[in-house]
Amino acid sequence: MHAPAKEPLRILAPNPSPLTGPGTTTFLIGQDHVAVIDPGPDDDAHLGAIIDAGCGRISHIFVTHAHLDHSQGARRLSHLTGAPVLAFGTATEGRSAINSRLSASGLIHGGEGLDMDFTPDIRLQDNHQVETPDWSLRALHTPGHAAGHLCLEWGDTIFCGDLVMGWSSTLISPPDGDLADYFRSLDRLAHLAPARLLPTHGDAIGAPLPRIAELARHRRDRTAQIMAALRHSPDNAEGLARRLYDIPEPLFPAAQRNVLSHLIALSQLGAIDFQGDLTANSFFSIS
Structure with a gap:
């Protein structure tokens, strides 16, 4: 396995919000073969910054999951770089x-919004290894926030998309998200014990295991409530x-979807x- 040679380059997209925090961070690794991880929104300035930083050497564009704030700029970046x-x-x-079935009932999407136009050129299955002379990335299928969510293992570092964040808990919004899958994916990350x-x-x-444990505990506490x-x-x-x-009204739809994910898991x-x-409006009671 290739060890990370240096810190990844970070480029912050101009899309801050209550759900994206400071915005989407696009990561670049490699020198002669540059990998872009989560190109973010289809924004001229942001894509221009990625292309400038890639210095004509962008060879791969990885998307952790097909939500608009991660994937929307991928196709145009691909056209511009090849x-x-x-x-x-x-x-x-x-x-x-x-x-x-929930989707068929009319619950189309929630949260950040699905990128329904997204189709990758190369599909990555779990444990798929992608290597160049500069770097090696292992794809980890980690559903929960999204059914097709990937984390990318880079030496002792894992690019974790939206599965784990330090400033907020992860939105789990059916039919994109699944709470049972989320717990399994957290367990998998904990078992891998990355350095960051x-x-x-x-x-x-920088301390993944305590943060993963904190997020799992938060979900168990919500289930108890x-x-x-x-x-x-x-x-x-x-x-x-x-x-x-007790949250501002603009955040309420996300809270409702999070609750629904708990209700689905408990019913299962x-x-x-x-x-x-x-359906999204089903009434639930104790068995």
């Missing part, structure tokens, strides 16, 4: 059966989010029930 786009698949590839994580939003995480609320009275995701969150475990077909 480099192929590598990712797990399209925006909906890898969805579970239950999330596919490089999220696409926010600062590097939801179960306590349902013991008091049945409710749907919107009602529970109103009862459990048999801890709670719902009547009829599962």
